[in-house]
Amino acid sequence: xxxxxxxxVEYLGIGLHGWQIQENGxxxxxxxxxxxxxxxxxxxxxxxxxxxxxxxVHATGQxxxxxxxxxxxxxxxxxxxxxxLKPAAVSVIGARLAPEGFHARFSATKRHYLYRIINxxxxxxxxxxxxxxxxxxxxxxxxxxxxxxxxxHHDFTSFRAAQCQSQSALKTLDxxxxxxxxxxxxxxxxxxxFLHHQVRNMVGTLKLVGAGKWRPEDVxxxxxxxxxxxxxxxxxxxxxYLTHVEYQEFGF
Amino acid sequence: xxxxxxxxVEYLGIGLHGWQIQENGxxxxxxxxxxxxxxxxxxxxxxxxxxxxxxxVHATGQxxxxxxxxxxxxxxxxxxxxxxLKPAAVSVIGARLAPEGFHARFSATKRHYLYRIINxxxxxxxxxxxxxxxxxxxxxxxxxxxxxxxxxHHDFTSFRAAQCQSQSALKTLDxxxxxxxxxxxxxxxxxxxFLHHQVRNMVGTLKLVGAGKWRPEDVxxxxxxxxxxxxxxxxxxxxxYLTHVEYQEFGF
Numbered sequence: 308x309x310x311x312x313x314x315x316v317e318y319l320g321i322g323l324h325g326w327q328i329q330e331n332g333x334x335x336x337x338x339x340x341x342x343x344x345x346x347x348x349x350x351x352x353x354x355x356x357x358x359x360x361x362x363x364v365h366a367t368g369q370x371x372x373x374x375x376x377x378x379x380x381x382x383x384x385x386x387x388x389x390x391x392l393k394p395a396a397v398s399v400i401g402a403r404l405a406p407e408g409f410h411a412r413f414s415a416t417k418r419h420y421l422y423r424i425i426n427x428x429x430x431x432x433x434x435x436x437x438x439x440x441x442x443x444x445x446x447x448x449x450x451x452x453x454x455x456x457x458x459x460h461h462d463f464t465s466f467r468a469a470q471c472q473s474q475s476a477l478k479t480l481d482x483x484x485x486x487x488x489x490x491x492x493x494x495x496x497x498x499x500x501f502l503h504h505q506v507r508n509m510v511g512t513l514k515l516v517g518a519g520k521w522r523p524e525d526v527x528x529x530x531x532x533x534x535x536x537x538x539x540x541x542x543x544x545x546x547x548y549l550t551h552v553e554y555q556e557f558g559f
Numbered sequence: 560x561x562x563x564x565x566x567x568v569e570y571l572g573i574g575l576h577g578w579q580i581q582e583n584g585x586x587x588x589x590x591x592x593x594x595x596x597x598x599x600x601x602x603x604x605x606x607x608x609x610x611x612x613x614x615x616v617h618a619t620g621q622x623x624x625x626x627x628x629x630x631x632x633x634x635x636x637x638x639x640x641x642x643x644l645k646p647a648a649v650s651v652i653g654a655r656l657a658p659e660g661f662h663a664r665f666s667a668t669k670r671h672y673l674y675r676i677i678n679x680x681x682x683x684x685x686x687x688x689x690x691x692x693x694x695x696x697x698x699x700x701x702x703x704x705x706x707x708x709x710x711x712h713h714d715f716t717s718f719r720a721a722q723c724q725s726q727s728a729l730k731t732l733d734x735x736x737x738x739x740x741x742x743x744x745x746x747x748x749x750x751x752x753f754l755h756h757q758v759r760n761m762v763g764t765l766k767l768v769g770a771g772k773w774r775p776e777d778v779x780x781x782x783x784x785x786x787x788x789x790x791x792x793x794x795x796x797x798x799x800y801l802t803h804v805e806y807q808e809f810g811f
Contacts, residue, residue: 317684365685382680389682398684428634430641432569432650433617 309374311405316369319396321436325362342391357411357552363544370552372411406556417553422494422510423546439546445517447487452523453516454483463502464533471503512539561626563657568621571648573688577614594643609663609804615796622804624663658808669805674746674762675798691798697769703737704775705768716785723755764791
């Protein structure tokens with residue numbers, strides 16, 4: 308009998324070619340599938356993630372499922388995968404048996420992201436590759452004003468990558484909080500689902516507001532234009548973290 | 560006329576051989592001295608730090624001074640050093656002219672360190688090299704009890720490295736807070752000065768208390784023994800950050 312397991316995965320995006328298996332370099336999915344092979348008679352086990360993060364994007368709580376004939380205690384599954392993942396910057400931090408009909412991507416009811424900007428003149432040492440460094444002073448209050456204008460149900464065509472495969476650009480943005488702590492500005496973002504590059508395109512647009520190049524109301528105009536060219540540039544992947552995926556079936 | 564400048568330095572200890580210039584690999588001091596050379600007619604400028612951090616130890620607020628004939632705006636000094644430091648994981652985050660008689664090491668009135676443990680079964684991905692990973696469950700309350708017993712004026716011989724060059728082992732420990740947030744346990748430590756490896760030896764000892772191998776009162780016995788062999792092992796450098804150095808002369 309096939310058993311479906313759910314795993315929660317943490318990874319550092321630096322040096323990885325994103326979640327999805329690529330021919331030209333290591334991916335999180337590929338590393339996981341290879342790490343599972345020794346538990347499956349040497350045959351890689353297909354792994355399906357909740358979201359396909361891009362190259363350079365990090366995760367503290369990506370969720371994925373995998374099917375195996377073998378029955379194994381979830382704690383032992385975690386330890387075994389992690390043993391074979393070494394020394395990659397990918398770690399399975401939790402596992403459990405999936406409930407009936409569970410699918411990591413289609414069962415997800417909410418996805419949460421964090422985007423980090425470090426706003427200071429000096430280049431990054433500790434946070435290089437882990438945050439977007441912006442040297443010019445940003446106005447947090449103005450960015451928060453701009454962010455409010457993106458909340459709710461909208462056609463997000465202006466914030467959608469050209470290669471986005473979603474059938475519709477209509478999405479409901481539930482949360483886009485902007486919070487400054489010292490020289491760090493954190494965007495906490497959540498929705499049932501996102502368009503490709505949507506978070507990075509929203510942050511790249513709000514950065515224009517923070518820098519005083521746009522007014523907060525220009526964000527509404529960009530949204531209404533339904534044209535990618537009307538919004539700001541794509542923020543780099545460095546600052547983006549998939550932090551949490553919600554499912555009706557259980558808490559994580 | 561020689562001018563003394565004070566700089567605040569952030570660095571990632573991974574891959575560096577510590578603060579002090581070494582023959583066998585890159586050091587923070589060496590990288591800074593080389594980065595200053597182009598501003599000084601090609602001649603490296605000696606840099607004196609507040610504390611000599613070991614290989615693998617990080618800093619968010621190391622302080623150092625340097626003397627140059629050249630008069631330069633502090634902001635320009637920051638930008639110029641950082642330009643030449645690239646791509647090292649070292650960044651100067653602030654600078655100013657030093658007050659009369661200032662010395663980065665001898666004028667310091669207090670040093671602040673952070674030590675991070677990540678306490679979970681799964682290996683580290685995002686925080687590899689940036690925290691001490693401990694898989695067995697630790698009791699935060701017991702560690703806090705043990706920590707209290709180290710506060711105040713004591714002979715810290717039991718927590719001193721054999722190669723320590725301090726004239727006396729008598730030190731006053733002002734702060735040793737233990738705080739858990741999720742799976743992270745943070746030790747916030749401050750004193751006018753520390754013995755070599757003192758913070759790492761205290762954390763390594765408190766870990767024994769957290770793991771239930773020692774009782775909190777055993778920490779007092781270790782302290783009273785005045786014998787390095789009576790205390791716990793040295794915690795790895797990975798979790799240690801020099802966060803802040805205080806001076807009577809100014810706020811940072």
